[in-house]
Amino acid sequence: MRRRLAAAIGLGSIAAAVVASAEPPAGAAACSGCHPATTRVSSPVPRLNGLDQAAIVRAMQEFRSGQRTGTVMDRIARGFTDDEIRAIAAWYATQR
């Protein structure tokens, strides 16, 4: 990602503007407090970048309904609507 940004600067402001427009949807940026954005951290909490959108949506909905047991994710998932979950999942699916 960082390397891509640097490349964008080299190619000019239009490319940079395209990169900058990929703003995370509401709530998405907060996830990386626990879900590592980098592969350099070892954690039992899964990395979300590049995960399948449907898999993230399913996990969030199951945490929210209580069908799936979580330690904190059940409490957090209950704060998001289906639309918000879909948007967050779609964004993470495109992140590397």
Place this chain on the structure above:
Amino acid sequence: MRSSRRDFLKFGLAATTSAALVPVPSFGQTATPRVVVVGGGFAGASCARVLRQADPRIGVTLVEANATFTACPFSNMVIGGLRELGAQQFTYERVAADGVVLARMMATSVDATARSVTLGDGTRLPYDRLVLAPGIDIRWGALPGYDEAAAARMPHAWRAGEQTTLLRRQLEAMPDGGLVVISAPANPFRCPPGPYERASLIAHYLKTKKPHSKLIVLDAKDAFSKQRLFQAAWAELYPGLLEWVPLSKGGNVTSVDASTLTLVTDFARHKAAVANVIPPQKAGRIAEAAGVADRTGWCPIDPVTFESKLQAGIHVIGDAAIAGAMPKSAFAANSQAKTCAAAVAKLLTGAAPSAPKLINTCYSLVAPDYAISIAGVYAPTGGQLADVPGSGGVSPADAPRAVRTAEAVLAEAWFRTITAEVFG
């Protein structure tokens, strides 16, 4: 690729330096929008990096006097002898590698009209948007007898570093059978569950190393964060060792005497062998100097942009902000920093910031292998950041011990993850 980034950086630096000498132009006249971030903790360092990642055309300067950041989360493990201070310390090399210009100085004043920050050496940094992330300052004098000299005898250890080590050394030097007293302040203050995690980990140290000792928590409140979970754990792990005295039972400390390590309440005088005074606090000093702190000592903000309600063009994030239902925690600071960075990036281009959603997750260790948590989801509602109805809450009261152990593992993973995101 590498050289192009260096050239860009050089250009950014040159623009900042020359602009400092001329009257401050408003954004639109400058080629590079300039953001100054004051304070290099979980809020400020995150915000500076995310701004650069959101839009590399933004010139970002991070003003921070210290070369090394010492993290407060997990510092109670250091006090309890379970971790070394070095594991809490981080530098800014990777922040700078993202193209953030570091100014290793104190910010001494802000001219909100001219839009510039003055540094300790007199340098003026002009900005289009200013982000203040100064954390907390101790409200010296608010507790009679507790001044900076007293803190050398009765450490607060509420800003991690030398104070953390001092409190640990005092506990290590204390003979078995000594009385340890913690004084906890009224709301609001940094890290609401912090005093009780600290009490737990000091109790763990006493139980394992000095079992004839006793710990008293004198509290200016009748209720505290994760209270039922803490009290259940104390009854299970530290019976007879840890006593919590609430406000209604005479817990409010009205003065201290550092020369005799005495804490005075309306009902009693407690002479301690080791005294940890967690004093009343306020937003870091620069907030007051910038005119963004209100009479409470904290900073009212807009819940969408984190822009000050008192001064246009200045945003306040982290512990210094009045963030509605969000607690003063490292996770909240990081979450706010990312929201604020996205809003600032949009405001600089004249776009409207979108309504955010924020999260907090806080773990507290009651023993090295026993943790409890609180989580929350927040959205702007009626001009405040409010809890999203139905979300959030604390760990279940009836969870088996395996869940507490799992949360202790998750707590450490959280620390590794968030510090890697902010400093790594």
